[in-house]
Every structure is written in structure tokens, then in C-alpha cells.
Amino acid sequence: MPPVPPKRALPSKESSLFKEVLNQYETKQHKKGLKTADQILKKFPEHGETLCMKGLILTHMGRREEGLELVKKGVRLDLTSHIVWHVFGLIQKGEKNYEEALKSYTQALRWDKENLNILRDAAHLQTQLRHFDQLVETRHTLLRLRPNLRQNWIGLAVAYHLNGNAVEAKKVLEHYELTLKNVPDYDVEHSEVLLYHVRLLEEVEEFDEALSMLDVNAKSRAIIDRTAIMECRARILSKLKNTDEAEHSWQALIQQNPDNYDYYQGYFSNRGLDLYNITDDTHVKAMQILSDFSTQLPKAAAPRRLALEIAKGDEFKELIESYLLSGIERGIPSLFTDIKLLYKDAFKQETIQSVIESHREKLSSPAPPAPSSESEPPTTYLWTLYFLAQHYSFIGQHDKSLSLLETALSHTPTLPELFMFKARVLKRVGDPYGAARAMDEARLLDLQDRFLNTKTGKYRLRAGLEEEAQDVLGLFTKKDAPSPGADLEDMQSILFLTEDAACHRRNGNLGLALKRYHGLQKVFNEIEDDQYDFHGYSLRRFTINVYLSMIPWADRVRSHTAYVQAAIAASQIYVSLHDDPTLANKSSTANHLTGAEKKAKKKAQKAAAQKVREEAKKALAQTNSDDKGLEPGPQKDDDPDGASLLKATDPLNKAWTFLGPLANLDLKNVDVWLAIYDVSVRQKKFLQAVRALNHVKSLDPENPELHVRLVHLRHTVSSLPQPPPEPIGPVLSESLDKLLSPEVSLETYNSQYLQQHPTSGHAIFASAKVLRLLGATPAEEIDNTVFTMFNPDVQFGVDTGLDVVNFLKSIRSSRVEEFRAAADKKFELSTIFKSSTDIASLRHEAIATVEDAEKADGDKVEVIS
């Protein structure tokens, strides 16, 4: 220890007072601690360590800002004290600022190298930040200081393992096991460690050792997880090419859980077959195996379902017939979802259609005069119709699907599945209002069904009915929450956040849309933060095996569809705000609210204010003992409409907070890379932009949106006042030339693209966008181009049509209405292209009520009271 610097030294009285402060902090006597600290500070107002302790205590008591101020002051006054840095680190860690916290901890360790608490916290921070090199060092130090603590050994092994050094990890475990004495029987923690050891041996391909370790410890009952033993054993035996014994093990696993596909895969690969890639040579063998399992295990679905994957020709026809008919007879609602994956094979699709169609014919032919309990139950016919409706909608024959559903509904109008699927078909054909209504009709049949309720909420959001969606969602949220939406956000409802954001965006309320997308971003931040506790917990409780699976999962958690969609949408909004900042004013929320909505909003705000007051009262009542902890409490929502998000001065940076984490995940999603391009090119990060386009090109070289971006990039780069400096400039132009030959003019390139894709509506739209981008074309020509989308052989979907309408609006085309009307004609079943007055009444009708349900009764003459 270096000598105590004079500034820190306190006379003996104050010195013992300081020890008291530390003690009082440890025992959470915050008020007393504060008093004692003040006693010291009266005489030594510049004493850094005391200032920091006082700041820490104040933070715990809820006086965060004041506390932080003192801590910072304390650090400045005594830069060589480990205490001040430790305190600073604790506060930063509480704010989830892990990078900065680790820096403070590193400083603290400079002045006190062997402080166990600081070392342990530093290890957790290093794991959270994935600084595995440093982690190994820290864990080494901890083990050296406390070799008798079991978790320190495991900690070091895990650190090596995370750092990619399984061999060292294995050595650590070997040492560790030598130090153990008197392990009690059936010890779960020891069992976990041994399984981990086996896993490490497997990883470094010492299969013999792994097997003998597994067998010895399974026999002595030191490993107690029977399923894990069996799975491990089967896997290792297969790797050892001990085929017979391995087959036996896989078979035992299948007997135990006949619906686990992994076991079948293991069994097959042990026999030299790839279950998911059966060739003509292996076909007979594979079918035989599955047929044997089907006979052995009459109740298992997996072998039957797997056989459908592999079977061909008549063999398939026979199997699918009994599979489908038995499913329909049992009334399995998910039957279609189960088998639709087979539709990628055209033959199988046709076979399924003909099997079910002939079944329907058989059932719908006039029934025998006196049906008895022996004849086919009517529900079989019902489920047949339901299956067929799903089939036809899946292959794009939505009108046929709807008419089948009508037949089914007149047969049995009380099955919610029929309404739900009707809603889905209407959604697919571009009628969100009819869809919301059909879903609502399903909900009215069974109000306690939470699934139906949530679906209705979602469909209402799809129809732009935000308030009405909250009405139904509110039926299942906490009654004392400020609003259903607030409770759903609190519960991290990803479905609500995504759909509500998209709803606001469609309604033109960009501020609230952004607010919800940031809410979703926060959910994923929280999931990442939640890992932190496990870096300590899992070692303490020896739950190492799941922990090691959790770490790579957390690394990729943002590849979740919901996050990806939110990131794309939010960045698109920010890009449009960057391109046209006046959008922020246009989309101010107040304009969009009707009288009722305003009233509802006021009510919600009042309720929220009331809640805050109550909470404050509650807090006041508890102040005596309350420890607020180091994490900042829930923040006051001072931007309920997201207005300040709209006015952000750095929209592109905001967009990048969404996209940045995705850039390194190597996602196979074209839209992600397009979004990354759109933001990067505007940030003038040209290399990043061109790399994004390279990704798109490798995924989908003819993508219409890629076409637009290629022209955009060339156009942007050539209109720069001067080319980017070395080395960026040359690399950029070389990469760009590879994507888009510099010899052709952009105009020619565009018309060539159009000629190559004459039947793709999206491609025509893309070339119109390029015309607009290049700026030389008169407006009429752009209009004429998009109208060629209505040529008879051109195909496009409802979504593309909607995009075109919005595009025409944005360039103030005079033919928006004409396009809308033409699209309305083209998409017969859709309502999304109706005029705004029609849509207003459709929105009104999208809510089903009890009275509506009885409108059908209106012509009934007799009323019984």
C-alpha cells in the first residue's frame, strides 16, 4: 500500500467516524450515516472519500442529483483513492452505464489491487461488456486470493470457456475436482459441474474421456439429471462411432419423449442419414425407420409427421389421407398450420387439396334420411370446411376461401375459429375494417378468451382504430394503470408496442409512432441489462450449462423479428424527418384527434396525474426505511405525444441507435440493409452505405428497392462538390463501379431495368421513383409510368399499391385519386383504396356490437319479453 496522502489522512476521531459511516452504509442506516458524514465534513469539507460516501447515501435515499454532484466532487478531490472510484463505479453501474462503470472500477483497482468486492463487480462488468481477456485475468486474481471458494474455480473455468479456450477451462475443472472433499450425495451443484466438465471434454473432442466420466458419475449418482445423462450419452456415442450402443441410446430417448424431433435427428444421423435431407438412395431406409416408430409408438405424432416430409407419390397420398382425416375427425384446429409447410412441394399441395375436396364431397352429399350417432358427426364436415378455407386462402384463392367460410358459418355460427379465419382472409385481401369486425364477432362469442381479445385489439390497430383497440385491450390490463397502453408497455408487450406504433404511423402521427418504437427499444435494452444479474447468480448457484447457452442467445437477442421490424420502421421515420423537417409540424398530434379522442386523452392524463400523486403519497409514507437503491426510478413522462422526438436535431443518429446493433449480426434481411444504407448515405458514411448495398445484392440481386438505391448512390456521389478523400474515395468508386457499371447513363440503366422486369409492379414503381430521383423527367411521365402497373399482365400486391398512393401524394401528383380508384377496382375485395368518406364509415362499422348481432333479428315479428 502506498503511504496515505496528507489530504486523505484524518485525525483519529474523524478517522473512526469515517469507519462508522462505512459501517452505517453497509447496514443501510442511511440517516445515521448522513449525520456522521456531515460531522466529518464540518471540519474537513474537502475530504473526498467522505463526500463520496455522503453522495452515495443520498442517492440511496432518492436524492440522486445532489448525490451525484457530491460524488463527482469527491472524486476530483482525491483521485488516488479506491473508495471514491468504487463509489463512482457503483453509481454508474446503477445507471446501466457499464462502459463508464468498468473504467471507474479499473481506476479503483489501480489503488487497491486485491479488493474482493471491486474485483467481483469488475468481473461482472467485463462479462456484460464481453471483455473476455480482461475477465480471465480478473477471475485469476480472485481465485488466487480466495482459492477455497468453490465458485472462484468455476468462475475461472467459465471465463476461459467464454474466451474461447476450452482446454484451459477443462484444466481448471480438473484442478478444482482434486480439491473437493466430502461431496454430499445427490448434490445438484456438483452434478451441474460434472455435466459441464463432460460438455467441455466433448467440446475438445476427447470423447472417450467424456464417456467414461459420464458413465462413472452417472453410476455413482454424482450426476443426477437423468435426461441430460441420456442425451449426452447418445450424442457422445454417436461421435465415437459406437453405432449400436448409440442407436440404443437414441431409441431409449425417443421412447421417453416420442415427440422430440432432435432425438429422431440423432437416431438418423447415427445411421448415416440426414433426416432433413433424404435422397433417393436413403429414401426407402428412412421411410422404414419412421414406419417402425409409428407402429411402436401409436400415440406419437412426430414419426408420422416426419414421414410426410419424406414420402413421395402414392406412398405420400396414403399417409396424408389418414393423417388429415384423423386430424379433422378429432377437430384439431391447428391441423392446417401443421401441414402447410408441405406446400412447398407442388405435388403434395395438390394431393392434399384433392384428398380434402373429395372428403368434403362425400360429407356434403345428402345425408341418409335418419342420421344416427353412428354416422359421421357434423363437426367433421365443419372442420373439413375450415381446413379447405385455410387451404384456398394460403394458395391465394381468397374469394373461394371466403365462400367456404360462409358455408361453414351457416352450418355452425358459434365456432370462433371461423370468424377468426374470416378476419385473417379479409386482412390478406386488404380489408382491415372488415377483418377487425370479424375478429370482434369471434370475441363476442367468448369474452373471457384472452387470445380473442388480444387479436381483436391487434386487428383494430391494423384498421387504425387506436382508441377502440385500447378499449378491448384494457379489459385484461391492470385497472389501476394510467392507461391500458401504459400497462402493456410496462409488461413489455412486444405485440402492443409494434402494432400500436405501426397504427400511429399509418394514421400520420409520427411522434407517437416513434415513442412506441423507442418503448420497444427499451424492452430490448432491459432484456440485455437483465443478463447482468446472472453473471453472479449462475456461478453462485452453479447453473453453468444454461448460463453458457444464455450468453450467445443474448448476443443475438436483437435479431428478434419485432426488434428488426421496429428498427426498420423507426429509421424510416427518422430518415423522412431528416429529408423533410417540416413533417414534424404536419404530424402534430392535436390535429388528428377528434372530440371524443381529446376527451379520452384528457381523462387518461388526469388518471395518470392522480396515480403519480398517489404514488408520491405512498413514497412519503415509507420514507423512513425506504432504500431507493442505485437504479434511477421510473422517469416522469414529459413527452406523452413524442413531440420532442419529432423535433430531434439529430434524427440520423437516433435512427442509428436502432440500426447500429443490427449491423454486426449478419442478418439475411434485405430491408435491414436497405435501412442501413438509407441512414449511412445521409450521414455521408459512404463505405458503410456501399457495403450495405453489397449485402442486399448478395441476398436479392434484382430487388426493386436495390435498383432505386444504386441509382441514388451514384447520383449522390457524382453530385458531391469533391470526391471523398483517400483512401475512402477510390475504394468507394471501385465498389460502386462493381455494383453499377459507370459506362451506362443512369437514365438508360433505369429503362433497361424496366424492360427486364415488365410484369413486376414493384419494379415499375421502382423505376418511377428513379425518374423522380433523377429529376429530369416531367411529372406526367412519372404518372404514366406508375399507371402501366394496371396493364393486365403486371402483378403487384395491396401493400405496393398503397406505397404508390403515398408516393404520388408526396410528389403532389394530380392523379392520386385516379390511381386510388383504379387500385380499388383491381383489388376487388379490398377496402383500403376506398375514398376517405367511405373509409370513415367503414371504420365505424368495424366495431361489432351486441345490437348489430341482433340486427339480423330485426325482421322477426315476435318479441318475447
Next chain:
Amino acid sequence: MSTTSRSQPRVSFASLTPNNLGTVRKLNSVLFPIKYSEKFYQDVLLPQAEDFCKLVYFNDVPVGTICCRLETVDNKTRLYLMTMGVLAPYRSRGLGSKSLEHVIAAAANNPKLKIESMYLHVQVSNASAKSFYERHGFKEVAVQQDYYKKLIPHDAWILERSLTDQQADK
């Protein structure tokens, strides 16, 4: 599971709640030529009516209802069958009989209320309904004239069955 050795269809009953009332409304709207008032829907939810108001399920799909109300006059309690119906495709499978027997059994075995009898109205044109109830021990006790104000014919039979006399069951 093969198609020849079919398992028996499942028939079950569920009590009415505010949550499944939508299903009852839907069934009433397709089953009967009559519109029922809000009072009807309030009455079927009364706690004392629980045993006598049911949804009928066939293979877990709601396909019918049976709704009665209790009437007490001069200390005598009778059960009045307001509605009973099964969706057309599910008829002739004994669902109506099972529902009626279910309610009759519940009424006869009710320890608290002494329910003396059960009665109902049948339009005089509906002979098959009449014979159905007669098979279940009901007897014509009167004809009520002009019971239906707007349906033709206007008259209705009143059918009644004793619930105290155990012999009547057999």
C-alpha cells in the same frame, strides 16, 4: 386412429356466464323466429337459474341451448322451459333429449327448491315437438289461445310434467 372404430362424440353442458352470453345470443338468433328481450338475457344469468340454463356442446363446439326460469306462485315453484334448440346439422342425435333430461334431473334432485313441475308452450302447428315432449313424460294440460301475437297459428299447447312423482320418470 382409424375411421371405422370412431370414438363416441362428446356431449357436454356449460353454465351461462356474462362471457359466453354472446354465444347464446348467436344461437337464439339462428334457432328461433323470435327476438328475445334484454330481460331474458338477464334472467338466464340469475344464480338460481344456473342449473336450468345451459349451453350444449357437441365435440366441444357449442351447438344448442336450453333455458328455463323458476316461477313461484302461492308457494308453489314450477320450472318454465323458455327455449330449447339445437343447430340444424346436429339434430336427430339425441342432443335435445339429453339436454332436457339433464335439466329434469337437476330440477328433480334440487335439495333447496321444491320444484313441483315443469311446463312449456308449443305452437299448435308443431306436432313433432309435442310428441317429443310427450316421450319425456309431458302431458297436454291446456290450449292457450292467442299466445303468439304475430305468428300463425296464434295458439299454443301447454305441456306439463310433474317432477315430484318419481314414477313419472319411468
